[in-house]
Amino acid sequence: MAHAAAPVDAAPIAAALPESRDAKALHRMVFIGLAVLLAVLPFGLYPVFLMKVLCFALFALAFNLLLGYGGLLSFGHAAYFGMASYVSAYAAKNWGVTPEVAILAGTLTAALLGLAFGALAIRRQGIYFSMITLALAQMVFFFSLQAKMTGGEDGIQAVPRGRLFGLIDLADDRVLYVLVALIFFGGLLLIYRIIHSPFGQVLKAIRDNEPRAISLGYRTTRYKLAVFVLSTTLAGLAGATKAIVFQLASLTDVHWSMSGEVVLMTLVGGMGTVFGPIAGSFVIVAMENYLAEFGAWVTIIQGCVFVVCVLVFREGVVGLVARKLRKPL
Amino acid sequence: MSDIALETDDLTMEFKGFRAVNGVALRVRRGSIHALIGPNGAGKTTCFNLLTKFLTPTAGSIRYNGRDITRAKPADVARLGLVRSFQISAVFPHLTVKENVRIALQRHKRGDSFDFWRSERVLRALDAEALALVEAVGLSSFADTLAVELSYGRKRALEIATTLALDPEMLLLDEPMAGMGREDVDRTAELIRRISKDRTILMVEHNLSVVASLSDHITVLARGKILAEGDYATVSKDPRVVEAYIGAGHA
Ligand SMILES: Nc1ncnc2c1ncn2[C@@H]1O[C@H](COP(=O)(O)OP(=O)(O)OP(=O)(O)O)[C@@H](O)[C@H]1O
Numbered sequence: 327m328a329h330a331a332a333p334v335d336a337a338p339i340a341a342a343l344p345e346s347r348d349a350k351a352l353h354r355m356v357f358i359g360l361a362v363l364l365a366v367l368p369f370g371l372y373p374v375f376l377m378k379v380l381c382f383a384l385f386a387l388a389f390n391l392l393l394g395y396g397g398l399l400s401f402g403h404a405a406y407f408g409m410a411s412y413v414s415a416y417a418a419k420n421w422g423v424t425p426e427v428a429i430l431a432g433t434l435t436a437a438l439l440g441l442a443f444g445a446l447a448i449r450r451q452g453i454y455f456s457m458i459t460l461a462l463a464q465m466v467f468f469f470s471l472q473a474k475m476t477g478g479e480d481g482i483q484a485v486p487r488g489r490l491f492g493l494i495d496l497a498d499d500r501v502l503y504v505l506v507a508l509i510f511f512g513g514l515l516l517i518y519r520i521i522h523s524p525f526g527q528v529l530k531a532i533r534d535n536e537p538r539a540i541s542l543g544y545r546t547t548r549y550k551l552a553v554f555v556l557s558t559t560l561a562g563l564a565g566a567t568k569a570i571v572f573q574l575a576s577l578t579d580v581h582w583s584m585s586g587e588v589v590l591m592t593l594v595g596g597m598g599t600v601f602g603p604i605a606g607s608f609v610i611v612a613m614e615n616y617l618a619e620f621g622a623w624v625t626i627i628q629g630c631v632f633v634v635c636v637l638v639f640r641e642g643v644v645g646l647v648a649r650k651l652r653k654p655l
Numbered sequence: 656m657s658d659i660a661l662e663t664d665d666l667t668m669e670f671k672g673f674r675a676v677n678g679v680a681l682r683v684r685r686g687s688i689h690a691l692i693g694p695n696g697a698g699k700t701t702c703f704n705l706l707t708k709f710l711t712p713t714a715g716s717i718r719y720n721g722r723d724i725t726r727a728k729p730a731d732v733a734r735l736g737l738v739r740s741f742q743i744s745a746v747f748p749h750l751t752v753k754e755n756v757r758i759a760l761q762r763h764k765r766g767d768s769f770d771f772w773r774s775e776r777v778l779r780a781l782d783a784e785a786l787a788l789v790e791a792v793g794l795s796s797f798a799d800t801l802a803v804e805l806s807y808g809r810k811r812a813l814e815i816a817t818t819l820a821l822d823p824e825m826l827l828l829d830e831p832m833a834g835m836g837r838e839d840v841d842r843t844a845e846l847i848r849r850i851s852k853d854r855t856i857l858m859v860e861h862n863l864s865v866v867a868s869l870s871d872h873i874t875v876l877a878r879g880k881i882l883a884e885g886d887y888a889t890v891s892k893d894p895r896v897v898e899a900y901i902g903a904g905h906a
């Protein structure tokens with residue numbers, strides 16, 4: 327019986343730690359710590375670098391919601407990140423809308439695209455699901471390469487940052503940083519809530535033993551589609567914001583290597599941990615930035631880091647800390 | 656309503672030319688404990704998979720409370736009150752014992768839970784009821800233990816508690832006592848008897864003394880076909896049944 331092959335041992339170790347009351351207290355501390363870091367870091371590091379980290383961190387958080395909590399490995403998340411980035415850039419540049427409207431338009435696009443693609447992919451299991459998401463994302467890439475609105479090889483350049491709500495000028499990096507930090511933190515809080523909601527509880531059950539969840543009357547496909555759309559929407563939010571920050575939307579954002587990068591960030595940080603993807607994206611973006619002088623070697627160094635991560639701490643940086651503390655993070 | 660809860664006609668399941676279930680006509684009376692027995696590989700679990708729609712029969716029909724469910728979806732069958740347990744113990748390993756039961760209560764009491772914006776604190780309203788069910792199967796001292804850490808027998812007990820949380824009209828139990836110690840078998844038998852008061856139960860069980868003491872009616876399956884039917888005294892004397900069991904190397 328095909329259903330009997332429940333992926334029981336596929337659940338990440340870190341997520342298997344029981345949620346206790348003092349775990350909640352610890353999480354509150356981490357949230358406060360992150361808020362403080364977000365407030366002080368721009369005094370020491372470049373805001374543009376930080377904004378890049380935050381956009382990728384939100385992207386990885388969204389991806390991890392699907393992988394770590396929905397048990398679904400998407401190989402095509404660049405499609406939602408990149409498409410949202412294009413729409414956001416296009417709207418800001420060609421329609422002249424305010425940045426929040428542009429970001430919203432991009433996010434909504436990712437939600438709709440996620441609904442359409444998710445509906446096609448969600449019924450497939452395991453590697454077949456991953457392959458379909460990859461194939462659909464490749465279609466989006468070729469569309470982006472050919473279509474007029476995306477600007478082909480050039481992408482959409484010189485996107486105006488504009489004025490938030492038509493009032494606050496975002497040209498200053500420090501002002502824009504505040505907006506990006508708020509978007510990131512809001513996204514993180516939302517994901518935390520999703521994981522710890524009645525819906526999240528059902529997701530956990532489905533990931534643990536899908537046939538049993540079905541036999542209790544849960545229409546599991548709908549739950550999986552719901553978490554898929556939530557994930558693509560938040561990935562879209564990240565991509566749409568990134569387009570405003572860098573005033574650019576390009577093929578890089580929809581390329582398959584971007585889908586790979588978000589997998590990398592999540593695994594390095596710790597899949598199935600709430601905070602892992604943030605650490606993962608910080609590590610990866612920092613590496614890209616500070617190793618940029620090594621050119622093509624960056625990819626190779628990244629590959630080595632990845633291999634070391636997988637060999638030494640399979641549960642990722644934050645997963646390792648969580649295991650030492652014996653509390654989920 | 657008629658006094659037949661579940662009824663099949665010519666139920667057949669063919670796996671690549673091999674008929675695991677072959678023309679089975681089953682009648683389960685409302686309110687009875689009905690045992691489905693037979694040697695290994697007789698097709699009992701396949702029958703359960705067909706009845707709960709985890710498999711779609713290649714031929715035949717299934718009626719539950721007079722309604723044709725031959726083409727229904729498994730989750731919808733559960734929503735109609737026909738709930739199964741699994742032969743391989745089916746718990747949610749990374750949820751606690753209490754959460755295992757509560758996830759079933761959640762479906763039963765709240766319906767769908769797509770409210771991702773609400774705190775899971777709202778589920779605490781179900782805690783008392785969950786704990787009562789946990790107690791009913793003797794797992795009170797394990798309420799906050801992860802299910803993965805339970806012994807096999809206790810996992811089975813948890814599974815029964817989870818199934819009961821749906822307050823199902825009819826239960827399909829696939830070897831509920833497999834792997835249990837003597838004491839747990841007795842407690843589970845008592846529990847099954849107690850819950851059978853206002854429900855229909857169809858169960859597969861290899862422990863024949865349990866079958867003898869619990870069931871009102873027995874269907875013997877062998878090589879996918881019904882071999883004999885009746886109460887324990889009738890069935891156990893049937894020479895074909897004796898032969899099927901001995902032939903399969905069974906006591
Ligand atoms: N998905 C499948 N594909 C092919 N053959 C199958 C499949 N499922 C079951 N069978 C075969 O159908 C027959 C009946 O299996 P089933 O599991 O229903 O037996 P059972 O009566 O439950 O036995 P047991 O007492 O060992 O649990 C077996 O020969 C089995 O190998």
Ligand SMILES: [Mg+2]
Nearest residue numbers: 699700701742
């Ligand atoms: Mg069986």
